[in-house]
Amino acid sequence: MxxxxxxxxxxxxxxxxxxxxxxxxxxxxxxxFVDLKGIGGIIVKGTxxxxxxxxxxxxxxxTPQGMLNCVGLQNKGVDYxxxxxxxxxxxxxxxxxxxxxxxxxxxxxxxxxxxxxLEHIPAIELNISCxxxxxxxxxxxxxxxxxxxxxKAVRKAYHKTLIVKLSPNVTDITEIARAxxxxxxxxxxxINTLMGMAVNIEKRCKTLSxxxxxxxxxxxxxxxxxxxxxxxxxxxxxxxxxxxxxxAEDAIEFLMCGARAVEIGTANFLDPAVTIKVRDGINxxxxxxxxxxxxxxxGAIQ
Amino acid sequence: xxxxxxxxxxxxxxxxxxxxxLIKLTQQDALPPxxxxxxxxxxxxxxxxTFLRRPISINFVDKEKNELWLLVATVGEGTKTLAKxxxxxxxxxxxxxxxxxxxxxxxxxGHRMLLAGGGVGVAPLLxxxxxxxxxxVDITFLLGARSAKDLLMLSEFEKYGRVLVTTEDGxxxxxxxVTNHSVLQKESFDMIQVCGxxxxxxxxxxxxREKDIECEVSLENLMACGLGACLxxxxxxxxxxxxxxxxxxxxxxxxxxxxxxxxxxxxxxxxxxxxxxxxExxxxxxxxxxxxxxxxxxxxxx
Numbered sequence: 001m002x003x004x005x006x007x008x009x010x011x012x013x014x015x016x017x018x019x020x021x022x023x024x025x026x027x028x029x030x031x032x033f034v035d036l037k038g039i040g041g042i043i044v045k046g047t048x049x050x051x052x053x054x055x056x057x058x059x060x061x062x063t064p065q066g067m068l069n070c071v072g073l074q075n076k077g078v079d080y081x082x083x084x085x086x087x088x089x090x091x092x093x094x095x096x097x098x099x100x101x102x103x104x105x106x107x108x109x110x111x112x113x114x115x116x117x118l119e120h121i122p123a124i125e126l127n128i129s130c131x132x133x134x135x136x137x138x139x140x141x142x143x144x145x146x147x148x149x150x151x152k153a154v155r156k157a158y159h160k161t162l163i164v165k166l167s168p169n170v171t172d173i174t175e176i177a178r179a180x181x182x183x184x185x186x187x188x189x190x191i192n193t194l195m196g197m198a199v200n201i202e203k204r205c206k207t208l209s210x211x212x213x214x215x216x217x218x219x220x221x222x223x224x225x226x227x228x229x230x231x232x233x234x235x236x237x238x239x240x241x242x243x244x245x246x247x248a249e250d251a252i253e254f255l256m257c258g259a260r261a262v263e264i265g266t267a268n269f270l271d272p273a274v275t276i277k278v279r280d281g282i283n284x285x286x287x288x289x290x291x292x293x294x295x296x297x298x299g300a301i302q
Numbered sequence: 303x304x305x306x307x308x309x310x311x312x313x314x315x316x317x318x319x320x321x322x323x324l325i326k327l328t329q330q331d332a333l334p335p336x337x338x339x340x341x342x343x344x345x346x347x348x349x350x351x352t353f354l355r356r357p358i359s360i361n362f363v364d365k366e367k368n369e370l371w372l373l374v375a376t377v378g379e380g381t382k383t384l385a386k387x388x389x390x391x392x393x394x395x396x397x398x399x400x401x402x403x404x405x406x407x408x409x410x411x412g413h414r415m416l417l418a419g420g421g422v423g424v425a426p427l428l429x430x431x432x433x434x435x436x437x438x439v440d441i442t443f444l445l446g447a448r449s450a451k452d453l454l455m456l457s458e459f460e461k462y463g464r465v466l467v468t469t470e471d472g473x474x475x476x477x478x479x480v481t482n483h484s485v486l487q488k489e490s491f492d493m494i495q496v497c498g499x500x501x502x503x504x505x506x507x508x509x510x511r512e513k514d515i516e517c518e519v520s521l522e523n524l525m526a527c528g529l530g531a532c533l534x535x536x537x538x539x540x541x542x543x544x545x546x547x548x549x550x551x552x553x554x555x556x557x558x559x560x561x562x563x564x565x566x567x568x569x570x571x572x573x574x575x576x577x578x579x580x581x582e583x584x585x586x587x588x589x590x591x592x593x594x595x596x597x598x599x600x601x602x603x604x
Binding site for chain 2: 022023024025029030032033045053054057058059060062063064065066067069071074217268269270271272273
């Protein structure tokens with residue numbers, strides 16, 4: 001049994017396997033399939049200061065080895081989360097992290113401040129990279145100044161571990177990573193979805209309601225891996241890798257490229273028990289290769 | 303109801319029509335409880351272009367033979383691959399998902415119900431008919447198709463109630479759509495349950511509204527996870543509508559009452575002021591809040 005514990009700043013996790021926001025609900029939807037306590041970190045749905053209905057249907061298109069979505073941050077708002085959802089999470093003893101989104105630095109900061117007050121939420125992941133809403137999200141994540149402004153505002157309001165989720169839809173992701181590190185982010189997670197599009201040639205129309213959507217699934221993995229590798233070399237804070245991970249071997253690739261932990265997203269739709277399988281698979285791989293501690297393979301590829 | 307990931311064994315694959323196959327599945331242990339109108343997310347192995355699972359409604363559960371039947375329309379690569387399975391093959395299923403049709407509790411002898419179906423939409427009505435018959439309900443199936451050869455499993459339906467048909471070419475039963483059938487003018491029903499193409503369900507819903515008859519429809523919005531996590535399959539429902547049906551849901555053993563949600567907050571309707579969408583409607587997941595909805599909850603007006 002290898003040692004699997006990893007730390008992201010002050011955030012302690014039993015193992016490096018996390019769930020990606022928007023792919024695992026609040027964890028409760030998966031209780032019949034996995035022991036939520038066994039997952040390193042559960043990142044819940046994107047949460048905003050005010051409730052959001054999200055975009056119109058259709059929101060999804062299947063693609064080769066992946067899918068596009070344009071959900072658009074549908075959620076009931078942070079107050080609803082604190083009052084109604086948070087109490088339901090406590091009995092599961094899961095390690096919950098809230099993904100926070102907004103449309104202005106003030107919005108983000110206010111939302112983060114309310115989550116800061118929740119005793120059993122040790123971290124937030126700041127979503128500055130949602131490609132599916134017009135009035136925010138990715139608008140901040142694609143420039144150094146925009147990203148820095150959000151992180152600066154949130155850093156003042158939030159006192160626990162602050163993870164910033166980066167957009168791959170940029171020219172140089174390492175610049176953005178450095179900008180958020182300079183403003184006090186404790187960690188960066190990457191990549192969010194790649195902006196894409198699908199069309200229906202019979203109806204001669206766009207498949208998704210808003211035309212474009214975020215691409216996820218195994219098809220994005222090589223892009224994600226390259227970006228994680230680059231960012232891990234560019235910053236000193238821990239990096240969380242995600243993008244197309246569906247097996248323990250995929251996860252190990254990200255760890256070797258410099259990720260301290262990984263998030264599993266779209267693969268949860270194909271196998272609701274995938275998180276635990278990846279955790280166990282990492283352990284088996286480490287045992288088989290005589291590695292005593294998962295941290296020893298982080299950044300193994302120079 | 304507890305959900306499972308099961309590798310079921312294919313007992314037979316029967317081609318019941320040029321575009322439909324009936325797949326009968328079993329396993330060593332007793333199959334878990336399932337209710338009519340619920341569905342299964344099946345993993346399609348061996349089709350490179352099929353990434354996501356395919357949601358297939360439960361056609362029938364034969365408890366004596368420990369069989370689950372899936373009636374599959376072979377419309378795309380995924381379902382065509384399913385149709386090629388052989389006896390003894392394994393099919394990975396996540397089940398049972400969603401909420402089924404209302405089954406009046408207790409033996410309500412003389413309660414008259416109309417079960418209307420079109421195309422592959424007839425699938426869930428078979429198991430529904432069986433359980434309703436056990437409750438003493440007087441059942442009329444009204445099944446529509448393009449022509450006589452497109453009517454599926456008629457002899458099975460005849461075991462549980464009177465079967466009336468319409469065909470668009472008049473080759474069997476009355477000519478036209480199900481809503482043109484004379485029985486709708488001659489007789490009255492206490493409740494209608496429908497599954498079929500959306501225009502057909504809307505037409506039946508219109509009739510039910512005019513006659514003030516309780517009516518449930520089964521939606522099949524495009525979905526990814528089937529668990530209420532990805533928020534892709536949303537349908538707008540009324541916030542102020544009568545969300546709760548007066549009849550209790552039953553899991554088919556007529557003993558247990560199924561609650562509509564397992565505690566997740568996403569099934570609760572709230573008003574939104576977070577974006578520009580209408581304030582009297584909210585998005586819910588068809589996979590988790592449905593797929594069966596009372597028409598009073600839907601925004602269908604046409």
